[in-house]
Amino acid sequence: MGVHVHRVVVRGQFADLTEDQRTALLAEVDDHSIFRSSFTEWGTFTYDDRLVAFNFRYEVRVDDEAEPDGDPTAIGRAKAEASLADWGLGAKHLRATAADMSSMWPDR
Numbered sequence: 851m852g853v854h855v856h857r858v859v860v861r862g863q864f865a866d867l868t869e870d871q872r873t874a875l876l877a878e879v880d881d882h883s884i885f886r887s888s889f890t891e892w893g894t895f896t897y898d899d900r901l902v903a904f905n906f907r908y909e910v911r912v913d914d915e916a917e918p919d920g921d922p923t924a925i926g927r928a929k930a931e932a933s934l935a936d937w938g939l940g941a942k943h944l945r946a947t948a949a950d951m952s953s954m955w956p957d958r
């Protein structure tokens with residue numbers, strides 16, 4: 851029990867991008883390389899110059915006692931949807947996976 855640290859990846863595809871959105875995304879493509887990504891509370895948004903698929907990487911902490919039904923994939927997906935909405939970007943085929951990193955740590 852206690853706090854579990856999850857690495858959550860939310861994957862999806864861009865949908866209905868306007869030419870202005872494509873131009874803006876391409877202008878920043880180097881800043882969104884998979885090689886610059888990391889798992890953070892705020893998320894890292896990655897994509898390439900084809901502007902087909904993207905992913906977000908989040909570190910999601912769930913306290914079993916405070917949030918017994920806390921689903922890290924649902925939390926990550928909600929964060930990704932909120933970011934996409936804030937930026938006015940359309941998306942399709944969103945899916946999320948999570949790995950519980952605290953289960954990989956040895957008991958002390």
